[in-house]
Amino acid sequence: MCLSIPSKVTKIDKESNMATVDTMGVSREASLDLMEEGSVKIGDFVLLHIGFIMNKIDEEDAMASLETYREILEIMDAKEREEAILDGDNCPSGGN
Amino acid sequence: MPLNLKDLYDGFRQPEVIHSYALLIEKEANKLKRPINIMEVCGGHTHSIMKYGLNQLLPKNVNFVHGPGCPVCVMPKERIDHAYVLAMIEDVILVTLGDMIKVPGSKGNLQDARSQGADVRFVYSPMDCLKIAKENPSKRVIFFAIGFETTTPMTTALIHQVISKDIKNILFHINHITVPEPMRVLLDDESNTIDAFIGPSHVSVISGSQIYDEFANHYQKPVVVSGFEPVDVMQSVLMIIKQFNEQRSEVEVQYSRSVNKEGNLVAQKLNHQYFERRSHFRWRGIGDIPHSAFKLKKEYVHVDAEMIYQDSLPTEQIDDHKLCICGDILKGKANPIDCKVFGKACTPSNPMGSCMVSSEGACAAYYKYGNLLR
Numbered sequence: 001m002c003l004s005i006p007s008k009v010t011k012i013d014k015e016s017n018m019a020t021v022d023t024m025g026v027s028r029e030a031s032l033d034l035m036e037e038g039s040v041k042i043g044d045f046v047l048l049h050i051g052f053i054m055n056k057i058d059e060e061d062a063m064a065s066l067e068t069y070r071e072i073l074e075i076m077d078a079k080e081r082e083e084a085i086l087d088g089d090n091c092p093s094g095g096n
Numbered sequence: 097m098p099l100n101l102k103d104l105y106d107g108f109r110q111p112e113v114i115h116s117y118a119l120l121i122e123k124e125a126n127k128l129k130r131p132i133n134i135m136e137v138c139g140g141h142t143h144s145i146m147k148y149g150l151n152q153l154l155p156k157n158v159n160f161v162h163g164p165g166c167p168v169c170v171m172p173k174e175r176i177d178h179a180y181v182l183a184m185i186e187d188v189i190l191v192t193l194g195d196m197i198k199v200p201g202s203k204g205n206l207q208d209a210r211s212q213g214a215d216v217r218f219v220y221s222p223m224d225c226l227k228i229a230k231e232n233p234s235k236r237v238i239f240f241a242i243g244f245e246t247t248t249p250m251t252t253a254l255i256h257q258v259i260s261k262d263i264k265n266i267l268f269h270i271n272h273i274t275v276p277e278p279m280r281v282l283l284d285d286e287s288n289t290i291d292a293f294i295g296p297s298h299v300s301v302i303s304g305s306q307i308y309d310e311f312a313n314h315y316q317k318p319v320v321v322s323g324f325e326p327v328d329v330m331q332s333v334l335m336i337i338k339q340f341n342e343q344r345s346e347v348e349v350q351y352s353r354s355v356n357k358e359g360n361l362v363a364q365k366l367n368h369q370y371f372e373r374r375s376h377f378r379w380r381g382i383g384d385i386p387h388s389a390f391k392l393k394k395e396y397v398h399v400d401a402e403m404i405y406q407d408s409l410p411t412e413q414i415d416d417h418k419l420c421i422c423g424d425i426l427k428g429k430a431n432p433i434d435c436k437v438f439g440k441a442c443t444p445s446n447p448m449g450s451c452m453v454s455s456e457g458a459c460a461a462y463y464k465y466g467n468l469l470r
Contacts, residue, residue: 003140003324003455004246004298006104024101031223033253034363045104047301047354050193051221052250054363055301055354059099062353066103069113069327076116 004049006057009042021048104353108325109148117330118153124337125155133289134336135282135428137163137275138296139456140324146465148326150333158337161289161428164278164382165296166456167243167271168195169426169449172380173414175271176201176450179240181408182269182401183214189232191225192240193247194218198444198453202414222254229266238267238401246298248272248371248390249363255370255392258399267401270371270391275299276307277388278379282427283315290428292336294329295321297351304359308347316345323351370396378413380450381423422449425458432462439463 010027011020017032019040031052032040040046045057136142142162145151151160164170176196180203183190190206197218198205210216215235217228222239229237241251251272258266275296282288295308300321308319318339322332332350339346349355370393377389392400402409416422419437424430432438432451442448444463451457 004301006101008101022101024105031221031253033256034249034360034366036362045099045101047298049246049298050250051223052253054246054249054298055360057104058353062104062107063099065353066107069107069110072116072120073112076112076119 004047004054007046007048007053009040009044009046009053012040012042019046019053021046021053023048105325108323108327110327113327114148114150114153114330117327117334121153121158121330121334121337122155124334124341125158127341128157128337129340131157131159132291132337132340133159133161133428134292134294134333135161135163135290136165136294136322136329137279138165138294138299139169139454139458139461140165140298141294141296141322141329142458143456143461143465144324144326144329146461148329149465150326150329153330154333158333162425162431162458163282163293163428164379164426165244165275166426166451166454166458167247167273168199168454169422169451169457170273170278170379170381171199171242171271171450172378173200173202173416174410174412175378176205177203177414178269178402178409179206180204180209181410182238182240182405183209183216184212185236185405185408187235189215189217189228189235189237190240191217191219191228191237193222193242194220195454195456196240196242198447199450200447200453222250223257225254225266226257226263229263233265236265236267238269240269240271242271244273244275244296244299245302246296249302249360249366252363252366252370255396255399256366259370259396267399267404268392269401272371272390273377273379274388274390276310277385278382279311281382281385283311283317285427288428290317292318292320292339294332294336295319295347297321297323297355300349300351300355300359302360302363304357305347305349305355306357306359312345312347318345319347321347321349321351321355323354380416381426417448420449422451422459425451432459433466435459 007021007023046053320332371390373387374389421435447453451459
């Protein structure tokens with residue numbers, strides 16, 4: 001039950017205060033009763049929990065996190081290459 | 097490049113990133129002065145850890161300790177019996193979330209009640225009650241509400257609909273509980289071995305990360321509020337270890353794409369409108385924790401099933417089976433594999449305690465994902 005699902009808003013029905021969201025290919029209806037009026041827009045990324053939208057996912061923050069992970073991978077890759085080169089230098093048979 | 101929905105899943109599950117964090121954690125953990133135990137409170141985090149084998153990626157001096165963040169697991173048997181008793185009443189349709197299906201009370205589970213002729217419906221959302229009530233005007237729909245702060249607002253949203261539209265045939269049995277109170281109880285126990293917390297995050301989407309301030313400040317335990325994907329958890333572990341090495345004790349939010357300090361104010365307002373805190377509430381395995389659970393305010397007694405049917409509801413406390421060590425597991429003092437009946441007399445299809453049958457139970461997580469440990 002803790003597990004809410006990131007989804008994308010595809011439709012908004014102001015009258016019923018409901019939104020339609022896409023959760024990885026499955027379309028679902030979700031209540032906007034827990035969100036400030038007018039705060040959710042089509043295209044927003046949101047957390048869906050038992051039929052309700054409970055917050056908006058901060059896109060910029062998510063992208064910043066993904067960028068951090070990219071940088072970590074680059075650093076690790078660079079380290080591995082360095083170690084591979086050093087291993088090569090230290091190898092008694094010298095690659096022969 | 098714009099964000100895709102897929103990125104919000106896959107981006108936080110990348111195996112190479114998990115591996116990189118494992119290496120970074122190992123390096124940082126080398127500087128630790130002593131081994132540390134990190135309690136992940138939320139059952140959802142326990143499941144992520146077990147599913148992705150994250151506990152096996154940690155160095156020997158960093159351990160996960162499982163906590164009581166499973167709302168169904170911490171419900172005492174006598175309250176589960178409330179659901180059974182209500183379900184068996186002639187004109188009642190008992191509605192609850194799917195997690196309750198196989199949870200064992202002393203009379204059986206809700207599936208058993210069904211086979212005895214009770215009308216029990218398991219729903220995805222509390223709002224489904226509206227349709228059920230409309231289609232069954234001569235019946236009383238009782239919503240048996242369970243969950244921590246994450247799920248409480250959804251119940252209050254339904255209460256709001258029922259009250260404002262004056263719907264006559266929907267009642268509520270409220271079992272909502274809070275996360276900081278049991279955390280405090282665990283830390284006040286002098287024999288606890290908890291050094292830091294991975295903070296429940298969807299709870300903080302609603303309440304804000306501010307609810308963990310006392311644990312960093314008064315109790316001096318670092319708290320990192322973590323997302324549920326494996327990269328989130330690994331990044332959070334690294335953040336905790338760094339706090340120790342830098343002698344800090346703070347509340348940090350790793351899951352900043354979804355959590356902030358204040359939380360969801362609309363949800364908090366609804367909570368204040370309809371609920372007040374119970375002075376006492378018995379937690380399975382832990383005992384009474386004051387002010388750790390909600391009930392409907394007096395002015396809403398006309399929709400409070402617990403009050404309306406109080407003469408029929410059992411009050412006697414019912415203990416667990418002698419061999420069930422759910423209590424110790426919920427307090428982080430034992431692991432599911434320490435339990436004599438784990439996987440033998442107690443399995444998901446034949447559970448002796450709710451930890452084995454709840455989607456957030458530690459025992460269920462170990463059973464599902466822990467084959468490699470045996």
